[in-house]
Amino acid sequence: MATPLPRDPIADARLNWERHGWSDVAAPMAAITAIMRTQQILLARIEGVLKPFGVTFARYELLALLSFARSGALPMNKASSLLQVHPTSVTNTVDRLQSAGLVVRSPHPTDGRTTLIELTPEGHTLAKRATAALNAEVFAQSGFVDQDVDQLIGILGSFRRNAGDFS
Amino acid sequence: MATPLPRDPIADARLNWERHGWSDVAAPMAAITAIMRTQQILLARIEGVLKPFGVTFARYELLALLSFARSGALPMNKASSLLQVHPTSVTNTVDRLQSAGLVVRSPHPTDGRTTLIELTPEGHTLAKRATAALNAEVFAQSGFVDQDVDQLIGILGSFRRNAGDFS
DNA sequence: GCAATATACTAGGACATCCAAGGGTTTGGA
DNA sequence: TCCAAACCCTTGGATGTCCTAGTATATTGC
Secondary structure (H helix, E strand, O other): OOOOEOOOHHHHHHHHHHHOOOHHHHHHHHHHHHHHHHHHHHHHHHHHHHHHHOOOHHHHHHHHHHHHOOOOEEEHHHHHHHHOOOHHHHHHHHHHHHHOOOEEEEEOOOOOOOEEEEEOHHHHHHHHHHHHHHHHHOHHHOOOOHHHHHHHHHHHHHHHHHOOOEO | OOOOEOOOHHHHHHHHHHHOOOHHHHHHHHHHHHHHHHHHHHHHHHHHHHHHHOOOHHHHHHHHHHHHOOOOEEEHHHHHHHHOOOHHHHHHHHHHHHHOOOEEEEEOOOOOOOEEEEEOHHHHHHHHHHHHHHHHHOHHHOOOOHHHHHHHHHHHHHHHHHOOOEO
């Protein structure tokens, strides 16, 4: 890690907003900026834990999703909507996972447009181990106390619903 | 926007975690995943507002930072630490801003290693207009009620301090 | 004073994300 | 029936982020 800054840069930004007469939006600006930064910190931690497994977070997310699918396989577009990423991102991710032998593409039995993604045994094993590592090294040491975790889940859940993620 | 999903995918992931015996970390997992998704939603909104100005969020952040600097100029490494991004990202961003005529590089008067970044008049004007747009279209309509904004600022502020962002 | 160490920036490469566009497959209405 | 519209995936291009290395300049220690 780099040396901590002497002052919170987001609190400073908020002061700058207030000094410029934007007090009415200074607090939401600070909250949103804090979310951006927190995401960056968390992503770096997660990527650090996954690095030994040879997968990135994007690839892990797809492996985890597949490992929970009842049939063990999912159409590309289903993965895209569940992971909330662009279809081209899924194509990119599947290409790399397939090169690594962790998933395979197979044609949909009835819809010629659709491609199914399926975990290989290696992919299944890796997903299991990577999940155990993330649970132990990231989620069990999130840096949030239980009460804050509940607050975040509630606040961000409402936000995501209002943003149109789900109904 | 895509059609909302019938169910919250993060709540489903949490259920999957609990079903697999990882109940102790299911809640933090859900909170962290929600932060990742929320960041993605907010970033998309911000980029949408900035698009007409021809800048991305990364470039806007640097312009805004420079616009608040007393001297009107900042060393590259200062910008890197304040924005909490890798020095090479700043190099990349400055390259593009400079090509667009929004900032200029100049040598540091006493330290030959250091490069100063400075806003051009065009950069200053654009920063002002883009900030007004973000204030009106994103921060003023954040989707968080005031109470939640305060909660987020508090919770994420503690998290960032513990993560070593500042002291 | 000079060599060793530290600091500042840049070049090249790997990844992820999105958008725009294209080609194949299905579906639905005339 | 049949063609247009809708849907699914992939390719190609632009951006941003990080990492590893390399070059240049400062600082430190002997």
